[in-house]
Amino acid sequence: MNQGKLIILSAPSGAGKTTVMRRIVETFPQLEFSVSATSRPPRGTEQNGVEYYFVTERQFLDDVAAGKFIEWEEVYGGTHYGTLRSEVERIWVSGRVIIFDVDVKGGVKLKSIFGRSALSIFIMPPSVATLRERLTGRGTDSPEAIERRVAKAEQEMRYAPQFDLTVVNDDLDVAVACIEEAIRRFLEI
Ligand code: ADP
Ligand code: 5GP
Numbered sequence: 001m002n003q004g005k006l007i008i009l010s011a012p013s014g015a016g017k018t019t020v021m022r023r024i025v026e027t028f029p030q031l032e033f034s035v036s037a038t039s040r041p042p043r044g045t046e047q048n049g050v051e052y053y054f055v056t057e058r059q060f061l062d063d064v065a066a067g068k069f070i071e072w073e074e075v076y077g078g079t080h081y082g083t084l085r086s087e088v089e090r091i092w093v094s095g096r097v098i099i100f101d102v103d104v105k106g107g108v109k110l111k112s113i114f115g116r117s118a119l120s121i122f123i124m125p126p127s128v129a130t131l132r133e134r135l136t137g138r139g140t141d142s143p144e145a146i147e148r149r150v151a152k153a154e155q156e157m158r159y160a161p162q163f164d165l166t167v168v169n170d171d172l173d174v175a176v177a178c179i180e181e182a183i184r185r186f187l188e189i
Helices: 017-027 057-065 085-093 104-117 128-138 143-162 172-187
Strands: 006-010 031-033 036-038 052-054 069-076 079-084 097-101 118-124 165-168
Touching: 006 017, 006 104, 017 031, 017 097, 017 172, 036 057, 057 069, 057 079, 069 085, 069 104, 079 085, 079 104, 085 097, 097 104, 104 118, 104 143, 118 143, 118 172, 128 143, 165 172
Parallel strands: 006 097, 006 118, 031 097, 036 052, 118 165
Antiparallel strands: 036 079, 069 079
16 A cells, blocks of 8 residues: 655755656656755756746745645755645645655655655765766866856755665666666565
């Protein structure tokens, strides 16, 4: 019985969370992504209600005051992200398992709220040097932004022991297989 179960994926930026998430959602049709709210503008082909609910800073802070978030963080200077209570309720009513893509602090917070109902997974880069190479290779950030993300990643890696499982994303197929195995055990499938 998987009613009320949740899966949390967290990682320092550039560790491969988005890449891993795409593969996992394809493998497990019973998972549904919790769409967060953010005050950052859409990037590229992002659509409201698909990757995020895009709101103004003012709206975000009003929603915080109204208690609409289970957790929220200022992830990068001035940009807010938050997990909506309404998303969790919507997905649970549909009988599906929720999967969250949140930053490391958000992952720790969600695990502390949901306890044994949640499987929390930390995706670890093989090294800081590899992380920098991947961020450079992705080509979405300026050199300064890359250095900020790398510095933050070094802090975030200290949170790994607070997760149920840490998976090093060196070989992508190996990392995905390891995460899929953990999800199968958690969902008893
Ligand atoms: P995140 O969502 O954690 O910021 P991405 O999924 O965007 O990270 O991955 C960062 C970059 O690293 C992307 O260009 C992606 O294609 C690449 N990447 C992800 N996993 C691997 C891997 N195991 N080996 C090599 N490159 C990878
Ligand atoms: P991006 O702007 O690249 O989409 O996301 C930046 C970071 O914010 C990522 O680490 C992502 O996981 C995180 N994030 C997205 N939604 C949430 C959320 O609802 N809560 C928290 N704490 N972090 C989030």
